[in-house]
Amino acid sequence: MSDDKAALRAAAQAARDGVHDPDRGAAATARLVEILAPHLGRPAAGYMPMRSEIDPLPAMAVLAARGPVGVPVILAHAAPLAFHLWTPTSAMRPGPFGARVPEAGVPMRPEVLIVPLLAFDRTGARLGYGGGFYDRTIEALRAHGPVLAIGFAYAVQEVARVPVEPTDQRLDAIVTEHEVIRVAV
């Protein structure tokens, strides 16, 4: 299982590197804003893009005009992520593992999540960088109430099957530059 995942991670990272491009991102942003429209005003979370991750910042700016938006902050290894309030003008500083975090660390609890990923499949299974951070986080948030977890990715990051472990939390939808994939419940 972990060998499968390591190979899948490397392949997905290479595929993503190969297509990373602002124009492709803009097409995906339009679809993301569309799926987010009914949820404007609800507390939401995005992420600060790193490596060749598709850029969620334009969609986050749309969300931030209407309600609170947070970005993930690693508090500890093997713990859920925290989310700290972000706006397009927030001062940022480097955080652990290479993602920037807001200088003012004001916690919030999102109900709608834009989730970064390396690979996904049509059942909503997701592969990240391997910390298990989002699995623990989505599990903890779902224990509090309804959460909408939307994977954001380039279409080439789709694979036939992501190997699933019991602790994996499924995404409710995946948005790419080509389509919105709503996961059947």
Ligand SMILES: Nc1nc2c(c(=O)[nH]1)N(C=O)[C@@H](CNc1ccc(C(=O)N[C@@H](CCC(=O)O)C(=O)O)cc1)CN2
């Ligand atoms: N933009 C963004 N922010 C995010 C995440 C993310 O996936 N994307 N995270 C989502 O969780 C958290 C950061 N998690 C990360 C976990 C591991 C690595 C990392 O570099 N891992 C090494 C391998 C480490 C190992 O296996 O020992 C690597 O990939 O080379 C980076 C970020 C919080 N913020």
Ligand SMILES: Nc1ncnc2c1ncn2[C@@H]1O[C@H](COP(=O)(O)OP(=O)(O)OP(=O)(O)O)[C@@H](O)[C@H]1O
């Ligand atoms: N809720 C949880 N409780 C305990 N262990 C967990 C939980 N979620 C994930 N893990 C463990 O964390 C490890 C990494 O998980 P996984 O490979 O699914 O990470 P990932 O989804 O790729 O990374 P990330 O979510 O950080 O982007 C796995 O060994 C998994 O067993």
